[in-house]
Amino acid sequence: MKRVLFVILSALLTALFFLALGQDMTREWTGYQSKFFRTLSQAERQGISGGIKQIIVSDLNRIDRCTTCHLAIDKPQMALAEEPFTAHPGKYLAWHPVEQFGCTVCHGGQGLATEVKAAHGDVPHWEQPLLRGPLVQASCRQCHGNLNELSGYAPLLVKGRQLFAAKGCYGCHAIKDVGQSVSVDLAEVGSKSHQLIEADFENMPPPHHRIHWILTKLDNPRVLNPGVPQDQLPPGEEEVFPTAMPHFGLTPDERQALTVYLLSLTDANPPVSYTIPPEPQVVTTYDNDIDRGRAVFERLGCTGCHGPQGVGGRRNWNGGLGEEVPSLIYVKAYYGENVEALKEVIRTGRQPVPRADAARPQPGLYMPAWKDRMTDSDLTALVAYLYSLSELLPAEASTAAPAGDQATTVTN
Ligand code: HEC
Ligand code: HEC
Ligand code: HEC
Ligand code: HEC
Ligand code: HEC
Structure with missing residues (x-):
């Protein structure tokens, strides 16, 4: 009885062995490798071995097998070959030696995989798709x-x-x-x-x-x-x-x-x-308050809600004023001598925005407080810039006035 079992088991093992061998031969990467070797002359094949290639970069916590298929990535003479056998473009691998960087740190994909789709991250649940081009x-x-x-x-x-x-x-x-x-x-x-x-x-x-x-x-x-x-x-x-x-x-x-x-x-x-440290901060100087104020307006992202040059037109559902964030080109006309009141609005913002229709939900956008994000002299410059926008009034008020999604200057 034991003997029979032994024979059956041996036969099974042998069968499994050949099955595994067969599968190995038909794996995608072996196909690419044979194809690659066929393109080489006898002399060129010297010293090049087959099998799974693996770059271990422990500093970056990566094991990349990309070169199992991308066999000529470091061979400039292969620049015109077809993928996956082309040489890497540019000097990137000279600046970032393969053994120190691997591939996935720049390209994403799945380093350990040896099938095209999986390696390129093109499978469900893999978070790093290949960064192509x-x-x-x-x-x-x-x-x-x-x-x-x-x-x-x-x-x-x-x-x-x-x-x-x-x-x-x-x-x-x-x-x-x-x-x-x-x-x-x-x-x-x-x-x-x-x-x-x-x-x-x-x-x-x-x-x-x-x-x-x-x-x-x-x-x-x-x-x-x-x-x-x-x-x-x-x-x-x-x-x-x-x-x-x-x-x-x-x-x-x-x-x-x-x-x-x-x-x-x-x-x-x-x-x-x-890592390479960031560039030193450049301190820009401005000839006048209006230019300086414009820079503050752009740096802080006032444009995101009030539009370029404060012309308005961004949608604010249920926010009143035609459901839009107000234009700022009217600020001078409205606040006039009362600069302090304007500064106060900018310092503290206005939260929440009043609803246009009390039966509907709160609008999405409100005027944030900016007092922690600018100096007093930034604020003075900003006011000078906002007041200068009133020059846009006659021409722009008619053309740049928001027209919802159809507007060309501000899409909203
Ligand atoms: C099983 C073989 C195989 C493996 C392993 C493999 N690739 Fe590829 N790669 C290919 C083939 C074939 C192509 C050309 C067809 C394509 O774009 O899918 C290619 C193309 C590419 C391209 C060019 C894509 C484009 O559209 O221009 C990049 C980049 C690339 N591979 C990066 C990688 C990286 C990074 C890895 C490792 C994570 C990797 N590959 C692993 C076979 C492979
Ligand atoms: C994992 C980190 C890392 C990544 C990702 C990386 N680099 Fe680098 N890179 C370096 C290091 C380190 C150097 C060497 C700097 C030195 O020698 O001063 C370098 C050098 C360079 C150089 C040569 C600079 C010189 O003056 O010699 C260039 C150009 C460059 N990288 C471009 C890129 C580009 C483009 C990318 C993105 C596609 C990139 N690098 C991604 C780390 C990285
Ligand atoms: C430092 C970042 C960096 C590393 C490391 C790196 N690459 Fe690239 N790779 C690039 C950049 C940048 C380009 C595009 C260059 C261009 O278009 O001129 C590129 C282009 C390619 C291309 C051509 C197709 C395409 O999408 O543009 C392939 C294939 C490729 N890389 C594969 C690899 C493989 C395989 C490795 C690992 C051996 C690797 N790369 C390592 C940055 C890198
Ligand atoms: C997240 C969107 C958002 C950002 C960013 C934003 N605002 Fe506002 N702002 C609003 C909204 C909404 C109102 C209308 C508030 C109200 O009337 O209740 C408003 C109102 C104002 C008012 C009052 C206008 C009036 O007619 O009384 C001024 C002035 C103003 N913002 C200036 C600025 C400046 C300067 C910046 C950049 C530092 C800025 N805003 C950034 C949304 C924003
Ligand atoms: C007026 C305010 C406002 C401005 C300006 C704005 N966004 Fe958003 N953004 C939002 C809101 C609100 C959400 C969250 C709701 C959503 O996902 O749509 C969001 C979500 C996002 C998300 C998704 C983030 C996540 O984790 O889900 C991205 C990405 C994004 N914004 C990019 C941008 C970029 C890029 C710009 C500039 C071109 C920009 N946003 C300008 C209000 C804004």
């Missing part, structure tokens, strides 16, 4: 604090950072200790877990990953948060307004640059030996 620029900021030095190599990242300030995103969002807290802090939005954004995925077409989510949000935030009108709710329940985030009417280029910048805001924390 120019999106790879999102990775540089984790180590390179000084983005100015990278303007030639990561132009989208640099442009995205500049747009974030210029569009007034700081008026509602903080990134760590800079910016307002009207909405969420974006300091780690580039590594926000898919689980936390799953609800938004329901409102957008695939692919369902973070990169596409950010692109969709920037295209039109109301696609993801459309709100629920009262007539679609059971009686007694409060209506839900669409998101308070404005529709900025960004161009595709602006959206791509902002996406790269937002993806660069992550919880990555590489060791100090891998």
Whole structure:
């Protein structure tokens, strides 16, 4: 009896062995390796071995097997070969030696995987999709604090950072200790877990990953948060307004640059030996208060709610004044000699905004308090700038007056 069992077991083991061998031969990577070796002459094959390649970078907590398929990544003579056998473009691997950096620290993907889809992060529940083409620029900021030095190599990242300030995103969002807290802090939005954004995925077409989510949000935030009108709710329940985030009417280029910048805001924390310190702060001097005030207005993100040059037009559901954040070009006409009252509004803000219709929910946007975010002389300069906006009154009042989603100057 024991003997029979032994024979059966041995036969089973042998069968399993051949099955495993067969599977190994047909694994995706072995296919790529044979194909690669066939392209090489006998002489070129000398010294190149097959098998799984693995780069272990313990400092960065990574094990990357990408070079199992990307076999010629460090061979410049293969620059024109087809993927996955091309040499790496540029000097990136000379600046960042493969054994010290690996691949995924810049490209994302799944280092340990040896199948194309899995390695490229193109599988459910993997949080790091491959950063293809120019999106790879999102990775540089984790180590390179000084983005100015990278303007030639990561132009989208640099442009995205500049747009974030210029569009007034700081008026509602903080990134760590800079910016307002009207909405969420974006300091780690580039590594926000898919689980936390799953609800938004329901409102957008695939692919369902973070990169596409950010692109969709920037295209039109109301696609993801459309709100629920009262007539679609059971009686007694409060209506839900669409998101308070404005529709900025960004161009595709602006959206791509902002996406790269937002993806660069992550919880990555590489060791100090891998990091380059930020650029020194530049202190700009201004000839007059109006220019200085304009800089304060832009730096703090007043534009995010009041529009470029304070022309207004951003939607504020149920916020009165045509459901819009007020224009600031009327400020001089309204406050006149009473500069102190104006300064007080800016220092303390106005929360909450009065409702246009008491039966409907609270508006999404209010005027935040700014007293902790500017010096007295900043405030004086800001008032000078706001008063200078009254020059826009005759021409702009008729053309730039907001027309909801159709407006061209401010999309709202
Ligand atoms: C099993 C083989 C295999 C592995 C492992 C693999 N790749 Fe690839 N890679 C490919 C193939 C095939 C292509 C070309 C087709 C494609 O884009 O999917 C490619 C293309 C790429 C591209 C170019 C994409 C584009 O669209 O321009 C990048 C970047 C890349 N891989 C990075 C990586 C990184 C990083 C890893 C490791 C995490 C990795 N690959 C692991 C096979 C592989
Ligand atoms: C320091 C960051 C960095 C590291 C590390 C790095 N790459 Fe790249 N990689 C880049 C950049 C930047 C580009 C785009 C260069 C360009 O377009 O000129 C790129 C381009 C590529 C491309 C061409 C296709 C594409 O998407 O543009 C492939 C394939 C690739 N990398 C694979 C790898 C593999 C495999 C490794 C690991 C051996 C690796 N890279 C390591 C930054 C890096
Ligand atoms: C994991 C950290 C890390 C990442 C990610 C990273 N770098 Fe670097 N990079 C470094 C370090 C460290 C150096 C060496 C700096 C030195 O020698 O002073 C360097 C050097 C460079 C240099 C050469 C600078 C010089 O003057 O010699 C360039 C250019 C560069 N990186 C561009 C990039 C770009 C573009 C990206 C994103 C695609 C990137 N790096 C991603 C850490 C990183
Ligand atoms: C007037 C206020 C306001 C301004 C200005 C604003 N946002 Fe938002 N943003 C919001 C609100 C409110 C939310 C949360 C509700 C939502 O997700 O729509 C939000 C959410 C987001 C999210 C999703 C964050 C998360 O973790 O869910 C991103 C990304 C974002 N904003 C990016 C931006 C960028 C980039 C800009 C500048 C171009 C910007 N926002 C300007 C109000 C604003
Ligand atoms: C998060 C959106 C938001 C941001 C950012 C914002 N405001 Fe406001 N602001 C409002 C709203 C809403 C009102 C209307 C409040 C009310 O009347 O109750 C308002 C009102 C004002 C008023 C009063 C206008 C009047 O007619 O009395 C001034 C002045 C003003 N804001 C200046 C600024 C300045 C300067 C900044 C930048 C430092 C700024 N705001 C940033 C939303 C914002």
